[in-house]
Amino acid sequence: MSIQFQIEATRGPARLGKLTTAHGVIETPVFMPVGTVATVKGVSQDVLEELGVQILLGNTYHLYLRPGVDVVRRMGGLHGFMSWNRPTLTDSGGFQVFSLNELRKVTEEGVTFRSHLDGSSHVFTPESAMAAQIGLGADIIMAFDECTEYPAERERARASMELTVRWAARSKTYFDEHKDEVPWRSSRFSVLSSQNDGSSFTTENWEPGTGNCPTQALFGIVQGGMDRELRRESALRTVEIGFPGYAIGGLSVGEPREVTHEIVASTLEHLPEDKPRYLMGVGTPDEIAVYAKMGVDMMDCVLPTRAARHGLLFTSEGKISIKQARFAQDEGPLDPACSCRVCSRYSRAYLRHLYAANELLAQVLNSIHNLSFYLDTMRRVRAEMAGYDIHPPKSKV
Numbered sequence: 001m002s003i004q005f006q007i008e009a010t011r012g013p014a015r016l017g018k019l020t021t022a023h024g025v026i027e028t029p030v031f032m033p034v035g036t037v038a039t040v041k042g043v044s045q046d047v048l049e050e051l052g053v054q055i056l057l058g059n060t061y062h063l064y065l066r067p068g069v070d071v072v073r074r075m076g077g078l079h080g081f082m083s084w085n086r087p088t089l090t091d092s093g094g095f096q097v098f099s100l101n102e103l104r105k106v107t108e109e110g111v112t113f114r115s116h117l118d119g120s121s122h123v124f125t126p127e128s129a130m131a132a133q134i135g136l137g138a139d140i141i142m143a144f145d146e147c148t149e150y151p152a153e154r155e156r157a158r159a160s161m162e163l164t165v166r167w168a169a170r171s172k173t174y175f176d177e178h179k180d181e182v183p184w185r186s187s188r189f190s191v192l193s194s195q196n197d198g199s200s201f202t203t204e205n206w207e208p209g210t211g212n213c214p215t216q217a218l219f220g221i222v223q224g225g226m227d228r229e230l231r232r233e234s235a236l237r238t239v240e241i242g243f244p245g246y247a248i249g250g251l252s253v254g255e256p257r258e259v260t261h262e263i264v265a266s267t268l269e270h271l272p273e274d275k276p277r278y279l280m281g282v283g284t285p286d287e288i289a290v291y292a293k294m295g296v297d298m299m300d301c302v303l304p305t306r307a308a309r310h311g312l313l314f315t316s317e318g319k320i321s322i323k324q325a326r327f328a329q330d331e332g333p334l335d336p337a338c339s340c341r342v343c344s345r346y347s348r349a350y351l352r353h354l355y356a357a358n359e360l361l362a363q364v365l366n367s368i369h370n371l372s373f374y375l376d377t378m379r380r381v382r383a384e385m386a387g388y389d390i391h392p393p394k395s396k397v
């Protein structure tokens with residue numbers, strides 16, 4: 001058993017759900033902050049807990065290069081290493097290999113690439129990407145895929161999609177044979193973890209040591225470029241392989257937003273209703289709310305933290321650039337409608353000063369507010385969905 005997914009209310013394609021993982025329950029739709037190298041830049045774990053972060057994402061490519069999978073594995077996986085007892089997810093490493101490595105070489109076997117840190121040569125195959133993710137020990141891990149570049153000719157997008165389907169099957173085979181090797185599986189260590197309210201998480205069938213101890217969950221990834229027909233075929237063939245959850249990858253790679261929207265909508269139609277759906281790497285606050293209502297259950301994006309480091313802040317009154325001179329004497333809070341620890345304490349004038357003076361605290365405070373804004377956006381969406389029709393509990397993964 002890896003995860004359980006229960007849909008609690010629906011209206012049209014939108015769904016409110018609960019995703020139970022080895023390290024806790026996630027209310028969906030959920031926004032997942034990105035902790036690239038086992039840290040959300042500038043924001044400590046206790047603050048992430050206070051913000052109500054339910055699940056954190058780590059990047060396999062970065063963690064594999066530094067500090068290395070063995071270091072993380074020996075410390076109990078990501079949970080133990082970064083002292084984070086709530087759920088985690090790692091990507092397959094594919095996206096970074098494709099976005100950070102112009103000299104990569106792709107073959108049927110896998111991808112040869114050079115480290116962006118020291119130029120050393122490495123190979124990721126579906127098998128080695130699985131081994132890395134099992135060692136990192138996230139609750140949800142991703143099949144190794146090729147992120148098709150944009151724009152791409154149809155034949156190129158087809159070949160890439162088909163390679164991803166073959167890699168998905170190899171990923172699953174390797175995972176099924178090695179899933180018992182996850183660092184936390186053999187012990188009681190952190191499997192029963194504390195939840196937001198401090199209470200202990202337990203599910204009846206998930207007692208460590210009884211043989212029913214949960215494993216990681218491996219998700220498949222749908223590719224196919226910006227071609228609806230290729231996306232349909234990718235979805236059907238990936239579902240045929242069979243995963244407890246499905247991701248839509250290869251979007252937000254430079255295409256216009258209408259295209260992203262259209263591809264998401266047309267891909268969702270071909271994904272099973274009773275499995276969680278994860279839209280990778282997408283979204284402004286407005287967009288994540290829209291995608292949630294289209295039936296996406298999970299989303300991640302570096303935008304809130306990356307924008308924050310550039311002084312770009314999302315507020316209920318729109319996006320603002322805190323560096324602007326008009327805020328120099330502004331005594332008001334960053335966002336009057338936000339109750340985060342930044343907005344309830346500091347003025348726009350102070351935040352503008354920190355940014356202008358290039359102070360570290362500017363990045364910290366800006367990141368906390370933007371994350372809070374994203375998480376609040378999703379909380380509002382979930383609160384609205386709680387008023388939808390109650391859906392009879394359906395199949396479990």
Ligand SMILES: [Zn+2]
Pocket residue numbers: 334335338339340341342343344369370372373
């Ligand atoms: Zn705020």
